[in-house]
Amino acid sequence: MIQIRGWLAVVRKELTIYFSTPIFYITGFFFLLLAGYFFYTNVVYYSIVSFQAAQQASNPQVAAQLNPMQMVFRPLFAVLGIILLFMVPFITMRLMAEEKRSGTAELLFTYPLTDWAVITGKFGAALLIYLVLLAFTATYPLVLGLITRLDWGALGAGYLGLVLLGAACLALGLFASSLTENQIVGGVVAFALLLLFWIIGWVQELGAGAFGKVCQYLSLLDHYENFTKGVIDTRDLVYCLSFIYFFLFLTKRQLESRRWRA
Amino acid sequence: MQSMIEVQDLTKYYGPQLAVSRLDFQVAAGEIVGFLGPNGAGKTTTLKILAGFLAPSAGAARINGYDCVTDSLAARRSLGYVPENVAIYPDLTVTQFLRFAARAKGVAAKAETGEVDRVMAACGLEEVRGKLVGALSKGFRQRLGLAQALINQPPLLIMDEPTIGLDPSQIVEIRQLIQNLEGAHTVMLSSHILPEVSQLCHRVIIINRGQIVASDTPENLSRQLGQGARVLMTVAGPADQVTAAIAAVSGVKRVLSQAEGNYLVEADNGAELRPQLARVVVERGWQLLELKSQEFTLEEVFINLVTEETTTEETTEEES
Numbered sequence: 373m374i375q376i377r378g379w380l381a382v383v384r385k386e387l388t389i390y391f392s393t394p395i396f397y398i399t400g401f402f403f404l405l406l407a408g409y410f411f412y413t414n415v416v417y418y419s420i421v422s423f424q425a426a427q428q429a430s431n432p433q434v435a436a437q438l439n440p441m442q443m444v445f446r447p448l449f450a451v452l453g454i455i456l457l458f459m460v461p462f463i464t465m466r467l468m469a470e471e472k473r474s475g476t477a478e479l480l481f482t483y484p485l486t487d488w489a490v491i492t493g494k495f496g497a498a499l500l501i502y503l504v505l506l507a508f509t510a511t512y513p514l515v516l517g518l519i520t521r522l523d524w525g526a527l528g529a530g531y532l533g534l535v536l537l538g539a540a541c542l543a544l545g546l547f548a549s550s551l552t553e554n555q556i557v558g559g560v561v562a563f564a565l566l567l568l569f570w571i572i573g574w575v576q577e578l579g580a581g582a583f584g585k586v587c588q589y590l591s592l593l594d595h596y597e598n599f600t601k602g603v604i605d606t607r608d609l610v611y612c613l614s615f616i617y618f619f620l621f622l623t624k625r626q627l628e629s630r631r632w633r634a
Numbered sequence: 635m636q637s638m639i640e641v642q643d644l645t646k647y648y649g650p651q652l653a654v655s656r657l658d659f660q661v662a663a664g665e666i667v668g669f670l671g672p673n674g675a676g677k678t679t680t681l682k683i684l685a686g687f688l689a690p691s692a693g694a695a696r697i698n699g700y701d702c703v704t705d706s707l708a709a710r711r712s713l714g715y716v717p718e719n720v721a722i723y724p725d726l727t728v729t730q731f732l733r734f735a736a737r738a739k740g741v742a743a744k745a746e747t748g749e750v751d752r753v754m755a756a757c758g759l760e761e762v763r764g765k766l767v768g769a770l771s772k773g774f775r776q777r778l779g780l781a782q783a784l785i786n787q788p789p790l791l792i793m794d795e796p797t798i799g800l801d802p803s804q805i806v807e808i809r810q811l812i813q814n815l816e817g818a819h820t821v822m823l824s825s826h827i828l829p830e831v832s833q834l835c836h837r838v839i840i841i842n843r844g845q846i847v848a849s850d851t852p853e854n855l856s857r858q859l860g861q862g863a864r865v866l867m868t869v870a871g872p873a874d875q876v877t878a879a880i881a882a883v884s885g886v887k888r889v890l891s892q893a894e895g896n897y898l899v900e901a902d903n904g905a906e907l908r909p910q911l912a913r914v915v916v917e918r919g920w921q922l923l924e925l926k927s928q929e930f931t932l933e934e935v936f937i938n939l940v941t942e943e944t945t946t947e948e949t950t951e952e953e954s
Contacts, residue, residue, distance in 0.1 A: 381737030385726070392725045475721030479782070482685040482717075483738040484710040631689045 378485040382493025383500070386467070390501050399462045400505050403455060410451045411444070411512045418443040440516060441523045441602065449530045449600040452509070453593070456534075456541055457566045463501060464545025465559035467494045468623070473553040487627050491620055495546055502538045506531070526602025533599020536612035537592060541566055543619035550626040566592075638663045638790050638820040639684060643693035646679050646844075653679045655844040656693065661822055661837075663789065666812075668831035668838045668852075669824040670936060676844040677824040678718055681794050684822070685715040698789060711740070714783030718794040718824075720775055724768025728759055728778060731767055735782040749785055757781040757811060773804035780811055791815065793823040797830060809834060828936055840936060848935075855935050864928045865899045865907055871920030879918060883910050895923070 390396045422438055471477040480490060513527055548562035549555075573591030576584035588594055592615075595608040639661035646654040654676040661667050671677045682688040684695055686706045695702040698712035722731055732750045741749050754760050757777040762770060770778065776796065783791055796812065797805045805827075812834055815821055825831050831838055832852035840848040840855075848855055869876050873891055880897060881889045885905040890898040901907050908925055915922045 377740060377743075378738050381734050384737070385723070385730075385734045388730055389723060389725050474724075475717070475719065476723055478682075478687055478717040478721065479715070479735075480738075482687050482710060482713075482715045483735070484707050484740060485738055486707065631687070 375486055375489050378483075379489045379493045379496070382485065382490055383497045386494055386497030387500065390497065395462060395466070396501060399459055400508075403459050403505050404508050406455055407448070407452060407509050407512075411448055411509075414444040414447050415516070439523070440520055441526050444516065445513070445527060445530060446600050448512070449534060450597075452534060453537055453596055453600075456538055457563065457570060460502075460538070460541040460545045460566065461548075461559035461562040463498050464542055464549050464562055465555045466549065467498065467546055468550040469552050469555045469558040473555070481627075481631075487624050491546070491623050491627070495543060495620060498542045498546065499539055502542060503535070506534060506538070523602065529602045529604050530600050532604065533596050533608075536599070536609070536616075537596045540592060540612050540615040540619075543616040543623075544569070547619045547623045547626065550623045636663050637661065637696075638665070638698055639822060640696040641680075641684075641693070642695075644680065644683065644690050644695055645692040646676075646683060646688065647691045653844055654683075654690075657841070657844070657846060659839055659846060659849060661820060663820050664817065665837060666816060666821040666823075666835045668835035669822060669841070670826065670828070670831055670838055671824075671841040672826070675841045677841060678794055680841070681715075681792050681822070681824060682717075685713060685717075685792055686710045687715075711786075712788055713790040713792055714785070714788040716779045716783045716791070716793040716796055718798060720779030722767045722775065722778060722782075724766065727764055727766055728754070728770070729763045731778070732782060732785065735785050739786040741786050753781040753784045756784060756814075758807075773800055773807070776800060776804070776808060777811070780808070784815075788819070790820045790822070793821065795824055795826070797825065797827060805830075863901045863906065865901070865911060866924070866926050866928045867897050867899065867911060867915075867922070868895050868924035869897065869915050869920050869922055870895055871915070871918070875918075876915075876920060879914050880911060883907065883914055885910070898928075 418438075418440060421443065425438055471480060510531075513522055513524075516522060517524075544565055545558075545562040548565060549558035551561060552558050569590065569592045571591070571593070573588040573594045576588040578584070589611070595611045598605050598608050637660045639659075641657050641659050644654055644657040645652070657676075657680060669677050669681070679688065683690050684697060684702060686702055686709055689703050697709040700706075700709040700712065702709045726734065729750065732753065733746060736746045736749050754763060757780050759774065759777055759781055762774055767775065767778065780793075780796065783793070793812070797808050800808060809830060812821065812823070823831075823834070836851060838848070838850065838852050838855060839846060867880075873895070876895075876897065877889050877891050880886060880899055885902050885907055886899055887902040888900045890900075892898060899907060899911065906927075908927065912922060912925055
């Protein structure tokens with residue numbers, strides 16, 4: 373019971389800091405600006421293509437491709453995934469590094485809180501911040517749903533993918549932040565690792581055999597793509613949840629080692 | 635009496651560098667103990683281990699009966715810690731931070747507001763309750779550091795240099811706050827302001843190069859480790875003859891002639907010299923204007939101990 377309260381204390385403290393510093397507003401502004409821009413251009417492109425298709429003799433193959441999920445939301449999900457690579461380091465770089473740099477870690481870690489309460493509290497706050505931003509993008513399908521028919525199931529799968537991808541990136545970012553006292557270094561390491569996990573699957577295209585298969589399985593992009601297609605596969609769920617747990621666990625080990633090493 | 639702090643063979647290495655070497659001490663419940671030592675002596679390291687921030691390389695430390703490593707959460711629940719140069723989240727207000735501390739320390743939701751108000755009143759923080767921590771003066775930040783440590787009324791308070799960097803009036807305020815804690819809490823504080831320690835503490839532990847060199851009440855330390863008593867006397871008479879006559883008294887270790895007929899006489903082994911000194915002066919027909927005993931200050935004891943320790947070690951190293 374006491375640890376739930378402790379966990380909540382960390383979440384609330386982190387949220388208060390997020391909302392009282394400009395980083396959340398700046399990151400959120402550009403995230404929504406870019407997401408809005410891509411949504412708008414996708415919708416415009418979709419309407420032009422639909423209009424042209426309606427004027428020409430109807431081709432069943434073209435008509436099958438002409439639905440808002442394929443033309444608007446799949447490309448939007450793909451681009452949001454890439455925006456996440458750039459955005460997550462800004463959300464997570466401060467989380468652990470700033471505690472160490474400013475010396476507040478000395479108070480935080482002498483309070484009767486378990487390392488898990490601190491780590492998952494910080495992770496939970498960052499995830500909530502991300503979910504708030506993602507919630508704004510939910511207005512896109514809601515508005516589009518007023519004028520056209522949408523496949524809500526596939527959309528839900530896409531959003532689940534975005535939530536899991538975001539959570540995985542945040543867990544990795546938190547770990548990167550725990551490695552250093554310098555926020556910038558924490559951010560750069562997070563970005564580099566995220567990029568690595570994004571493109572690692574490309575090795576398979578070079579025909580690298582079993583090694584290529586392992587790399588492909590480790591790739592965030594490959595697992596995320598299934599969600600954007602509207603497919604929820606247990607393997608992808610397991611991968612994302614294991615990825616999150618693995619990096620939170622590494623963060624915990626990093627904190628423990630500080631206690632012994634420092 | 636039950637021990638609030640028990641430290642056995644406590645050792646800490648930073649890489650190959652030895653910071654604390656086989657420390658052994660106990661602090662009884664209700665005591666106010668000063669932890670003294672020059673910079674780099676291992677004070678902060680020891681306090682960080684007690685507070686659960688660092689783990690020892692060897693040995694054990696127990697707070698309120700709980701081991702600082704194996705039962706760290708229970709140990710941390712028993713203490714409030716004020717780190718050196720208290721760093722607090724600058725983007726939170728005083729109230730937001732104290733509420734966070736109360737929740738983190740497991741104060742029940744219903745009692746949270748009352749507890750935050752109590753520590754704010756105890757530390758005089760009401761006037762800045764809505765201010766951002768980043769905008770507080772050093773004195774208020776130090777008080778806030780003390781206030782967060784007092785939340786949930788822990789039986790033990792550990793303070794690392796609680797008055798460092800404060801101006802004289804702020805130092806007096808913080809000392810007063812610490813004095814008010816007497817009886818309700820056990821306090822262990824490190825400092826290098828010696829009068830502060832002799833004023834506040836029941837007992838002093840002096841460490842140097844990671845080892846304890848003395849542990850006693852400030853008065854006993856002054857008496858025992860001052861290596862004898864000192865007498866200050868003022869005599870109207872020829873300076874060289876007076877000095878020679880005093881030096882001839884048995885038990886006198888050294889005579890320092892000062893200006894205007896003042897003489898500082900150091901005794902060999904703490905012997906009471908005043909009757910003999912008075913007799914010698916009167917027998918010679920000089921006038922005895924003043925005669926009083928003077929104790930060694932804690933500062934002198936500290937410097938003696940630390941210098942002695944360093945010199946002995948250097949000699950041993952040279953010999954080997």
